[in-house]
Amino acid sequence: MDAATTLIDAGGATVAPGLIDSHCHVVLGDYTPRQKTVDFLASYVHGGITRVVSPGEIHAQGRPHDATGVKALAIAAMSCFRNFHPNGMTVHAGAVVLEPTLTDDDFAELQAAGVHLAKFGFGLYEDPADGYDQVRSAQAHGITVMCHSGGASIPGSKPITPDHLMHLAPNVCGHLNGGPTSLDVAGVDRIIEQTDMALQLVQAGNLRSSVRILEKCLAEDRFDRVVIGSDTPTGTGVMPLGVLKTVAELSSLTSADPAVVWAAATGNNARTWDIPGGFLREGEVADLVVLDAPWGSTADDALGALAVGDIPGITAVITDGQLRTLTSRNTPRAARLVTVTPPAPHLAEAGH
Known part of the structure; x- marks a missing residue:
């Protein structure tokens, strides 16, 4: 306190850990080609988001599919955002998009470069089940794999079914509530009950599905697996309040304590992706x-x-x-x- 150069008096307001958007479609710099918007990340900070996690730089124009290009894009995005913090935000970028061209040696190279994120669902696979070897290799090299789930989100991508998810066994089931189209109820319940995947709920998904998933996880003591993201910018748009809006919706439409829902967008995200932040405690980063x-x-x-x-x-x-x-x-x-x-x-x- 005596060494502080700035004193902030909250005036009776609430102090909380900064929100972590676990599904934010960054590319390079503070620009989204999908919505042709500049400085959107800086604006997200005004929505209480202090960190974002990339689900793969899939909106990069002319995105490569060959192994060399795929690795180069992931490493470049990760490296650039290490040096760039829009409005103080930390961007965990460089999620390698899994492609059939990637070998175990490629994942070893990515691991050596510091890449620790991967996304499955947008590679050139004839059948999503064919990605099994790449998911296993990525995980063997310490890379956390998020997998698309539900209907196709952009032209050229494929729906990923509960059977695909059970076979692929990623670390995170991306937008279990739909991105934007949700899996059916029976399929969602299989993922919740028969796997240990993190269960991601997003603003750009199906709200009815989100509410049901959260209530089920609370009732069955599975809340520690629930994580929140925005899944923006996408066709849904640029949404600076995307995570905050999801927290408000789930707090008001379910039986969950709002502080518990906030934890799904902070501490649960930090634990799932093994990143700093998400907690209000001594020794933690001050986000x-x-x-x-x-x-x-x-x-x-x-x-x-x-x-x-x-x-x-x-x-x-x-x-x-x-x-x-x-x-x-x-x-x-x-x-x-x-x-x-x-x-x-x-x-x-x-x-x-």
Whole structure:
């Protein structure tokens, strides 16, 4: 406290771990070719997102499918985002897109370069079941594999069924609630009951399916496997509040405590992908969000707002111990605002 150069008084508002978007379609730089939008990641910080995890740079224009190109894209994305932090965000990029051209030696090379993420579902496989060898090789080299699930999301991709998922056995079942088209109820239940995959719920999926999945996981003591992402930017759009909106929806439409739902978008994500952040505790990276009930809400605080389905107002975002934003330009105004000493007018002006 005595050594601090900046004092932030939350003024009675809620302090929470920064949100982690576990399904954010980055490419290179703060630009999305899918929606032709610049600075979307910096804007996501105003939505309380302090870290994002890439599900593969699949929206790269002219994306390669040969082994050399696939490896080069993953390594380049990972390396570039190590040096680039839009508005203080940490981007865990460089998820190699699994292709039939990749061999065990290729995965050894990727591991040596530091790649630890992979995505299955957009490679040139005749049948998704044919990706078994690449999934096993990736996992053997310490790479966490997320797999597409449900109907095809873009032209040229294929639906991935419960049978495919059971056979492939990835670490994470991507958008189990649909990306955007969900699996059928029986198939979803097979994945929940008969595997140990992480179960990802996304904003760009099927809300009805999300609600049912979360209730089932809570009832069966499987919540530790539930993780949240936005699955944006996609055809659904650029959504700075995508994760926060999902937390509000699931908090208000299920029996879950809003603090528990917040954990699915923070600590559960951090544990699943073995990345920093996600917790509010001594020794953890200082990625924090200060938020409160929005003006006009019937609730008295941030958790109460989430419980009734209101988007809380974000009044400060801190990453790596540094203040990045004050009044969010994307959320409603918080009822209670932070006080910063010394003042930071250049950040206050970024709000609305």
